[in-house]
Amino acid sequence: MLKNTTRAVAVFLLCCTFMPAQTQRPGTFLAPDSPELYKSFFYTHNDLSNFAAQKIAAEPASKSRLDDGTAKILQVNQDDLPKITVVSRQVVADLKAIDDEERAHLNKRAKLDLGPDLTLMKGFTSRRQAVVSAGVDKLTKTLPPASWAGLHAFVNERHRQSIRVVDVRKK
Numbered sequence: 001m002l003k004n005t006t007r008a009v010a011v012f013l014l015c016c017t018f019m020p021a022q023t024q025r026p027g028t029f030l031a032p033d034s035p036e037l038y039k040s041f042f043y044t045h046n047d048l049s050n051f052a053a054q055k056i057a058a059e060p061a062s063k064s065r066l067d068d069g070t071a072k073i074l075q076v077n078q079d080d081l082p083k084i085t086v087v088s089r090q091v092v093a094d095l096k097a098i099d100d101e102e103r104a105h106l107n108k109r110a111k112l113d114l115g116p117d118l119t120l121m122k123g124f125t126s127r128r129q130a131v132v133s134a135g136v137d138k139l140t141k142t143l144p145p146a147s148w149a150g151l152h153a154f155v156n157e158r159h160r161q162s163i164r165v166v167d168v169r170k171k
Helices: 002-022 035-058 060-074 078-111 118-142 145-161
Strands: none
Touching: 035 060, 035 078, 035 118, 035 145, 060 078, 060 145, 078 118, 118 145
């Protein structure tokens, strides 16, 4: 079962990697180096790291193969993967904490039949952008220049091409 799961994940990642070049999906690309692009990367990398950790725990011999493949995809030195993982996990944890605060605010206001406090909502957005910017800054300072250049290229090319922004408000 685990090998089938690994195979399925590998096929999914390959599809995500090569699909943008083969099909035209609706929506637009995120801007290069935008906070939303890096936010998406941090969440994606966090999920991938969690999957790899589970896979390695179940099958320790897979560590080298998984690390090597991940490093090649991200265009970084394999020794730098733990640094990226630490930053991604912290950014995601901080973003989830902000999401929890926002949800509590919205629930409290809804119980009083009030709309959201727009000033607080803008503050949540600003705080999210600050968390993402701090994560990117940490990566630029902790990764060697070659690994940062490779990761930067990955995020702004392959990762950026794998996601689209669709405005659902348009008619």
